[in-house]
Amino acid sequence: MERLTLAEERVEILFRKIKNEEKVVLVFGGVRIDQLDIAATVLEELSINMIYRGRKQVDGRLIDKMEGKGYMYLNFVENINIAFWADEMELVESPFGSSAFCAFDF
Numbered sequence: 001m002e003r004l005t006l007a008e009e010r011v012e013i014l015f016r017k018i019k020n021e022e023k024v025v026l027v028f029g030g031v032r033i034d035q036l037d038i039a040a041t042v043l044e045e046l047s048i049n050m051i052y053r054g055r056k057q058v059d060g061r062l063i064d065k066m067e068g069k070g071y072m073y074l075n076f077v078e079n080i081n082i083a084f085w086a087d088e089m090e091l092v093e094s095p096f097g098s099s100a101f102c103a104f105d106f
Helices: none
Strands: 003-007 010-016 023-029 032-038 048-054 056-058 061-063 069-076 080-086 088-094 099-103
Touching: 010 080, 023 080
Parallel strands: none
Antiparallel strands: 003 010, 010 023, 023 088, 032 080, 048 069, 056 061, 069 080, 088 099
16 A cells, blocks of 8 residues: 545545556545554555455444445554445546446445
8 A cells, every 4th residue: 555545534545556556546435434543653565454344333233334324444464444434435546547436325
């Protein structure tokens, strides 16, 4: 990972492919950050471990959707964890500008 941006209901992750230096951006929209845990000492050249849609315990129940948003987990090998609610996701490949958009259907 080359850059992680958290701003105005968006999470943007810029990945750089190791072999050919191409870049890919993964964007989550309609974001509400629930947890941000940074235990890493070095924040350069982060490696993503896992991105998945999961569940969160709310009022004693496990839920995976709330107010039209799904619960997402983003974990890095370097011990950085982010949990957030999001209602859309977009994958943008550069330099060609092609993209794939996915609005979560909750």
